[in-house]
Amino acid sequence: MMSDLALYVHIPFCASKCRYCDFLSFADRPGLINRYMEALADEISDSYDEYGDRCVSSIYIGGGTPSLIPEEDIGMIFERIRAVYDLRPDAEISIEVNPGSADSDKLAAYRSFGINRLSIGLQSANDDELARIGRIHTRSGFENTYRAARECGFDNINIDLIFSLPGQDKDTYAGTLKYVLDLKPEHISAYSMQLEEGTYLYEHSDEYEWPDEDEDRDMYHMSVRMMGEAGYDRYEISNFARPGYECRHNIVYWRGGEYLGFGIGAASYAGGSRFRNTEVIEEYLRGVRCSESTRLSEADEMSEFMFLGLRMSTGVRRSDFLDRFGKDMDEVYGHQISGCVRDGLMCDEMGTLFLTEKGFDISNYVFAKFI
Amino acid sequence: MDREHIRNFCIVAHIDHGKSTLADRIIEATGLLTSREMQEQVLDNMDLERERGITIKSQAVRTVYKARNGEEYIFNLIDTPGHVDFNYEVSRSLAACDGAILVVDAAQGIEAQTLANVYLALDHDLDVFPVINKIDLPSADPDRVKDEIEDCIGIEAQDAPLISAKQGVGIEDVLEAVVEKIPAPVGDPDAPLKALIFDSIYDSYKGVIIFCRIFDGKVRKGTRIRMMATGACEEVVEVGFFGAGAFNPCEELSAGMVGYITASIKNVKMTRVGDTVTDDARPCAEPLPGYKKVQSMVYCGMYPADGAKYPDLRDALEKLQLNDASLNYEPETSIALGFGFRCGFLGLLHLEIIQERLEREYNLDLVTTAPGVVYRVHKTDGEMIELTNPSNLPEANLIDYMEEPVVSAEIMVNGEFIGSIMQLCQERRGRYISTEYIESTRALLKYDLPLNEIIYDFFDALKSRSRGYASFDYEFKGYEKAQLVKLDILINREEVDALSFIVHADSAYERGRKMCVKLKDEIPRHLFEIPIQAAVGGKIIARETVKAMRKDVLAKCYGGDITRKKKLLEKQKEGKKRMRQIGTVEVPQAAFMSVLKLDDE
Numbered sequence: 001m002m003s004d005l006a007l008y009v010h011i012p013f014c015a016s017k018c019r020y021c022d023f024l025s026f027a028d029r030p031g032l033i034n035r036y037m038e039a040l041a042d043e044i045s046d047s048y049d050e051y052g053d054r055c056v057s058s059i060y061i062g063g064g065t066p067s068l069i070p071e072e073d074i075g076m077i078f079e080r081i082r083a084v085y086d087l088r089p090d091a092e093i094s095i096e097v098n099p100g101s102a103d104s105d106k107l108a109a110y111r112s113f114g115i116n117r118l119s120i121g122l123q124s125a126n127d128d129e130l131a132r133i134g135r136i137h138t139r140s141g142f143e144n145t146y147r148a149a150r151e152c153g154f155d156n157i158n159i160d161l162i163f164s165l166p167g168q169d170k171d172t173y174a175g176t177l178k179y180v181l182d183l184k185p186e187h188i189s190a191y192s193m194q195l196e197e198g199t200y201l202y203e204h205s206d207e208y209e210w211p212d213e214d215e216d217r218d219m220y221h222m223s224v225r226m227m228g229e230a231g232y233d234r235y236e237i238s239n240f241a242r243p244g245y246e247c248r249h250n251i252v253y254w255r256g257g258e259y260l261g262f263g264i265g266a267a268s269y270a271g272g273s274r275f276r277n278t279e280v281i282e283e284y285l286r287g288v289r290c291s292e293s294t295r296l297s298e299a300d301e302m303s304e305f306m307f308l309g310l311r312m313s314t315g316v317r318r319s320d321f322l323d324r325f326g327k328d329m330d331e332v333y334g335h336q337i338s339g340c341v342r343d344g345l346m347c348d349e350m351g352t353l354f355l356t357e358k359g360f361d362i363s364n365y366v367f368a369k370f371i
Numbered sequence: 372m373d374r375e376h377i378r379n380f381c382i383v384a385h386i387d388h389g390k391s392t393l394a395d396r397i398i399e400a401t402g403l404l405t406s407r408e409m410q411e412q413v414l415d416n417m418d419l420e421r422e423r424g425i426t427i428k429s430q431a432v433r434t435v436y437k438a439r440n441g442e443e444y445i446f447n448l449i450d451t452p453g454h455v456d457f458n459y460e461v462s463r464s465l466a467a468c469d470g471a472i473l474v475v476d477a478a479q480g481i482e483a484q485t486l487a488n489v490y491l492a493l494d495h496d497l498d499v500f501p502v503i504n505k506i507d508l509p510s511a512d513p514d515r516v517k518d519e520i521e522d523c524i525g526i527e528a529q530d531a532p533l534i535s536a537k538q539g540v541g542i543e544d545v546l547e548a549v550v551e552k553i554p555a556p557v558g559d560p561d562a563p564l565k566a567l568i569f570d571s572i573y574d575s576y577k578g579v580i581i582f583c584r585i586f587d588g589k590v591r592k593g594t595r596i597r598m599m600a601t602g603a604c605e606e607v608v609e610v611g612f613f614g615a616g617a618f619n620p621c622e623e624l625s626a627g628m629v630g631y632i633t634a635s636i637k638n639v640k641m642t643r644v645g646d647t648v649t650d651d652a653r654p655c656a657e658p659l660p661g662y663k664k665v666q667s668m669v670y671c672g673m674y675p676a677d678g679a680k681y682p683d684l685r686d687a688l689e690k691l692q693l694n695d696a697s698l699n700y701e702p703e704t705s706i707a708l709g710f711g712f713r714c715g716f717l718g719l720l721h722l723e724i725i726q727e728r729l730e731r732e733y734n735l736d737l738v739t740t741a742p743g744v745v746y747r748v749h750k751t752d753g754e755m756i757e758l759t760n761p762s763n764l765p766e767a768n769l770i771d772y773m774e775e776p777v778v779s780a781e782i783m784v785n786g787e788f789i790g791s792i793m794q795l796c797q798e799r800r801g802r803y804i805s806t807e808y809i810e811s812t813r814a815l816l817k818y819d820l821p822l823n824e825i826i827y828d829f830f831d832a833l834k835s836r837s838r839g840y841a842s843f844d845y846e847f848k849g850y851e852k853a854q855l856v857k858l859d860i861l862i863n864r865e866e867v868d869a870l871s872f873i874v875h876a877d878s879a880y881e882r883g884r885k886m887c888v889k890l891k892d893e894i895p896r897h898l899f900e901i902p903i904q905a906a907v908g909g910k911i912i913a914r915e916t917v918k919a920m921r922k923d924v925l926a927k928c929y930g931g932d933i934t935r936k937k938k939l940l941e942k943q944k945e946g947k948k949r950m951r952q953i954g955t956v957e958v959p960q961a962a963f964m965s966v967l968k969l970d971d972e
Contacts, residue, residue, distance in 0.1 A: 008931060191926040213922045238926045253931040267932040274934050294934065304933065307940065343898055362898070362923040368944045371937065 004057040004088065005270070006252040009040065009077060010263030011063040012281065015101065019134035020162070022196035024265040024279055025064040032281060036263075037073045039285050041080045043262045046289075048084045051260060051270070056085045058249035061095040061115075067102040071109035078113040087114075092248045094119055094158075097149075099142035107152040117247075118149050119158040119189075125176040129165050132208070134200065139179070146183060156245060158187035163223065164216040165193055166201065166208035173219050174226070181230045186245035190223045191238045192216055217361055224357075236312050237360060254308045256301070256324075272296055298325065302332055307367035310346075315354025329353075336369040374627040378553045379447045379584065381464060383492050384474035385482035385842060389504040392536040393474055393545070394432075394448060400542045401434035401446060430570065431582055431629055433612040433619075438550045446549060447612075447629035449569065451488075456718030458491075458846060459665050460570070463645045465491060466661060467569040467584035467629065470498040470553030472545065473520075477503045477511035477533070480519045481809060483783040483842035489524055500552040501528045502545055507535040523809050558626030564588030564596070564650040566624075566632075567659050571642040573693040577609070579636035580618070583648055584629050587655065591623040595651040596634060599658040603641035604651050605634035639696045665697045667715025668776065668847070669722055669742050669826055670759040672703060672869060673729070674711030676736035676949065676960050681710045687733035688712060691725060698725060703760060707869040707953055708738055708963070713760050716742075719826045738951075738960050741872045741967055744823045747774040747850055761871040764857045767908055773855045776822040779804075780845040786812045788837040795836055799824035800875060819848060823873070827967070858883050860890070861904040861911075865954040869963060879907050886966050887915040893962035896920035901956055 017027040059081065066074065094117040095110060124130050125139045149157060159180050163173050180188060195202045211219065224234050232240040236254065239247065252259055258270045265279040275293035278284055302325055309316035321329040330337065337353060340346040345359035345366050359366055384390040431449045438444055451464040471492040475485060492499050501520050503513045513533050520528040532548055534541030570582040590596065594607045611620040612630040624630045636642060647658035675684045688700050699715035716722040722742055729735045746758040749771045758764060784792050796818045804817035833841045858879050860870040874882050883905025890903045894917050901917040925936060950957035
């Protein structure tokens with residue numbers, strides 16, 4: 001039986017570019033939205049020949065700012081997806097929403113398309129911090145959106161946070177966490193700020209006060225502690241959920257499941273290859289799709305199994321490795337595993353390997369060993 | 372052509388006063404080359420030389436000049452290296468000449484190298500006449516410069532040609548002055564062959580090409596020649612003279628001429644600069660005076676960044692040495708850096724040139740250790756060893772005393788900066804000798820300075836403390852007793868041999884502290900805390916600590932873009948490969964180099 005697919009749809013438009021953001025999105029080309037949505041629909045249709053026989057178990061509309069797009073266009077995308085694919089009845093269907101860009105009508109429309117999960121980008125509940133990173137909403141704007149979503153009946157909501165923001169300290173971050181936990185969302189993502197080359201904050205980094213590495217870790221550990229006490233489990237490095245609300249779409253990425261990405265720059269993994277669409281919107285509008293494709297060797301797949309699986313707090317199981325590759329994990333990675341266990345970065349219990357708290361802090365150091 | 376119509380001369384100048392440009396103009400004006408054929412600077416034909424704007428190896432060119440008196444003269448223009456590292460080579464080039472053109476910048480006037488070079492020329496009994504260059508500059512003051520030349524050097528300057536080599540102004544006056552003021556060579560063509568080697572290069576087709584000046588006798592194809600100092604004997608294959616950038620064979624070289632000899636010699640070590648070439652069948656009684664075997668003044672360890680490239684480095688050094696008799700190397704092993712070579716150089720510039728050539732021409736990635744001078748270690752048992760690698764320093768209880776090389780330095784500086792330059796010299800353990808005022812605003816400071824205090828960054832410090840105005844020259848003086856100690860660096864309590872160096876006891880703490888600070892920035896955080904310590908004689912004098920790594924996370928893994936994430940991890944892993952393992956600590960190659968530049972701040 002063919003395995004299920006996850007679908008990702010990329011909406012590369014924003015009202016304005018946030019200062020930390022290096023994702024593929026445009027704040028200055030609203031004129032292209034119509035043509036882009038048509039091209040997206042085309043791409044979804046075109047995928048029928050190769051993947052039309054597959055069932056879809058999750059859809060994620062990300063960006064950019066998907067909520068910036070008129071709801072009819074989003075509806076049209078869903079219509080197209082349903083025309084091409086069978087959706088599992090319990091499919092997880094998420095859309096990213098920016099505070100202030102979705103009113104009750106829009107949210108109600110989302111529900112009518114079958115969208116059952118919202119991901120709202122709050123980033124910080126401190127208005128000064130929000131302004132510093134170039135967010136165009138405030139805490140109260142967020143709260144309106146959140147309440148409207150609950151009123152519309154959304155019962156699976158994620159709130160995105162970033163910590164280690166310029167000018168942030170443990171106290172202000174604790175305030176943000178407390179505020180969010182009081183709202184009782186089902187899921188919280190808390191990402192450590194990453195300065196990416198080419199972003200505004202990267203270019204102007206010396207104009208800001210940045211938390212140092214130690215403060216960053218303190219904030220992270222505080223997240224784990226406070227959310228744990230409130231009933232949220234850290235199931236992945238940056239992701240926390242109440243039981244049963246782990247994001248199934250993201251788990252597909254980490255567990256080596258297959259997914260298709262639609263839209264510019266979107267990444268896919270299917271049929272043993274990783275491929276990726278062009279990042280040039282003009283090309284995409286002309287019908288150009290895939291720009292790079294890599295067929296994974298068995299060694300690549302084993303390495304991904306390890307470093308993606310270890311992102312999750314349940315880690316990787318020896319029996320899964322053996323089932324998938326027909327090889328003993330220790331034969332391939334015995335040296336790395338024993339080194340990490342010795343250094344207190346990994347636990348090896350009941351046939352499962354998972355990161356320790358220290359391992360989470362320096363997970364890249366661990367992952368690089370499996371490359 | 373008879374000897375009366377030959378002029379053998381060179382150009383001496385301070386750096387940047389226009390020596391190479393004037394040489395180019397002379398070659399142009401004598402018509403051997405069209406302007407189109409001229410490369411920017413014909414005499415400097417190595418890329419590196421052109422980029423740095425300095426002349427590294429001396430070369431010669433023969434041109435023909437039709438003088439105002441209607442007669443044709445052969446000009447042999449011998450170019451001389453312009454850096455103190457190559458002083459001996461300069462002296463041999465000067466010995467091959469009968470006269471010299473002194474070029475002085477019309478705005479800057481006399482500088483330290485002007486004096487050093489002109490005295491060197493006068494020491495070799497050359498007839499020197501001045502030309503004043505860059506008269507096109509708005510700040511040019513030829514009359515003042517003329518007076519300066521007469522006052523300071525004591526040569527007639529009132530009728531010195533006023534020229535602009537850059538704009539080609541006054542060049543013919545220079546050519547006429549060469550004819551009039553530089554004497555024709557003397558010498559007996561019938562006496563036994565006596566020729567001075569002033570340079571030699573290795574050519575893969577012809578073997579070694581000897582550049583020489585014939586003082587007596589003749590040499591032609593078939594002559595069996597002997598190098599009197601090295602004893603090497605070979606039969607001459609070809610003789611000739613130098614076109615611009617070309618070798619033009621001829622029948623015979625005879626007394627008074629400048630040209631080249633090839634004789635299927637395989638290594639420039641056999642044809643050392645300053646040696647005398649004679650006829651093996653009919654040798655001259657005495658060699659020419661002044662021959663010295665050049666000594667390496669500065670040593671450092673050179674290691675391939677990738678240990679597997681060791682044979683490549685060895686081959687490259689072998690090839691470079693074919694052309695550079697002053698480059699020395701010996702294999703050595705470092706615990707930290709593996710297999711490499713201890714290399715000896717004439718000076719820091721020479722070191723940098725070799726390093727760049729290894730990296731550029733041979734595509735090698737190098738790790739070099741801190742350059743040091745040759746110390747003399749007198750042991751209690753009376754034995755003296757010349758120390759080129761700090762790691763070989765005997766135990767303290769076996770050392771009676773140590774000596775370090777000292778140079779006599781001359782620094783030309785404007786009055787307003789005398790104070791700060793004197794302070795610099797004091798900081799570098801200089802011994803004040805004298806101050807001579809050239810004119811009311813400029814002075815010549817004389818100091819004796821330990822060589823190891825000037826090989827790193829003295830020149831830069833000099834420039835920055837005089838806003839670029841001070842100029843500097845030095846020559847080796849001798850060895851002097853000094854209170855020297857070996858400074859060791861410990862990373863995670865392990866001594867790193869490649870980072871040890873010899874330093875004066877008084878500056879050990881300061882240097883040790885700076886090294887620790889620098890290394891702290893270079894060594895990435897590990898899982899554990901890493902102490903970096905400086906020690907003298909086993910006693911720790913400074914410490915910094917690299918804190919344990921607390922964070923190394925890629926928080927976001929967006930939209931399933933695994934490939935990008937993997938690339939980041941691959942890069943991280945690749946970086947690790949380029950590290951050197953010191954015990955359990957991974958040290959980037961750059962760390963070894965960074966400690967060479969402690970005084971940047």
